[in-house]
Amino acid sequence: MIPTYDEAENVGRVIDAVHEAAPECDVLIVDDNSPDGTADLVAAHSLFGTRVHLLNRPGKGGLGAAYRAGFAWALERGYDQIAQMDADLSHPPERLPALFAALDSADVAVGSRYVRGGGVQNWAWHRRAISRGGNVYVRRVLGISVHDTTAGYKAFRATALRAIEVLESASNGYSFQIENTWRADRRGLVTTEVPITFTDRLAGSSKMSGSIAREALSRVLAWRIAEVRARRAR
Numbered sequence: 001m002i003p004t005y006d007e008a009e010n011v012g013r014v015i016d017a018v019h020e021a022a023p024e025c026d027v028l029i030v031d032d033n034s035p036d037g038t039a040d041l042v043a044a045h046s047l048f049g050t051r052v053h054l055l056n057r058p059g060k061g062g063l064g065a066a067y068r069a070g071f072a073w074a075l076e077r078g079y080d081q082i083a084q085m086d087a088d089l090s091h092p093p094e095r096l097p098a099l100f101a102a103l104d105s106a107d108v109a110v111g112s113r114y115v116r117g118g119g120v121q122n123w124a125w126h127r128r129a130i131s132r133g134g135n136v137y138v139r140r141v142l143g144i145s146v147h148d149t150t151a152g153y154k155a156f157r158a159t160a161l162r163a164i165e166v167l168e169s170a171s172n173g174y175s176f177q178i179e180n181t182w183r184a185d186r187r188g189l190v191t192t193e194v195p196i197t198f199t200d201r202l203a204g205s206s207k208m209s210g211s212i213a214r215e216a217l218s219r220v221l222a223w224r225i226a227e228v229r230a231r232r233a234r
């Protein structure tokens with residue numbers, strides 16, 4: 001599943017790269033009515049209707065809502081393993097087989113920048129700092145052992161998505177990734193990290209914003225406070 005907003009320059013390339021790396025996979029693009037015509041390019045793809053599918057949403061409703069719609073689509077259709085990745089080729093499609101293979105012994109596989117063998121290429125220093133600092137903060141506040149809690153490249157067993165209650169998650173923006181990692185941890189699921197090299201996008205522009213980062217910081221704190229309160233009440 002690949003969420004897209006204004007990814008006309010990337011969407012064809014990412015579909016082709018996924019198909020080459022993992023030809024047995026179906027691709028679902030979840031598009032929020034991108035003004036640049038991303039959805040038209042998907043519908044014009046030669047594999048559209050066979051390996052390639054499109055979920056058209058009426059407008060920019062945020063990344064969390066797009067993911068929930070995509071997961072609901074896949075769960076309804078009975079897929080038993082589901083991966084998510086960005087459209088901008090920051091997540092190397094050639095690591096998809098490794099992510100799915102990791103599900104043999106885990107419920108969730110995280111494509112991780114912050115384990116041995118993983119890394120980040122061409123990212124501006126401030127994006128590196130936000131990502132690194134954010135991960136230290138999340139691990140400290142929530143006490144989870146996953147190193148890349150904000151990763152957007154992940155594979156799940158369908159049973160794990162149901163256990164996480166992914167469709168009930170509350171996050172709008174990138175805290176969606178943290179929320180699922182945290183819920184998987186608290187519900188006793190096995191999460192493993194598969195090293196990947198994340199490369200900054202070459203085409204199109206980032207949709208990351210200050211308000212998305214602030215949402216993540218405040219939600220993480222709120223989740224922890226709610227946990228501590230619940231423990232005290234017990």
Ligand SMILES: Nc1nc2c(ncn2[C@@H]2O[C@H](COP(=O)(O)OP(=O)(O)O)[C@@H](O)[C@H]2O)c(=O)[nH]1
Nearest residue numbers: 003004005030032062063066086087206207208
């Ligand atoms: N459907 C949908 N996709 C989005 C939205 N915001 C971001 N995306 C997609 O989510 C992925 C990650 O966004 P990106 O801008 O690359 O974030 P960055 O890598 O953190 O700078 C890309 O495939 C975007 O097109 C949204 O509101 N709706």
Ligand SMILES: [Mg+2]
Nearest residue numbers: 086088090201
């Ligand atoms: Mg990106």
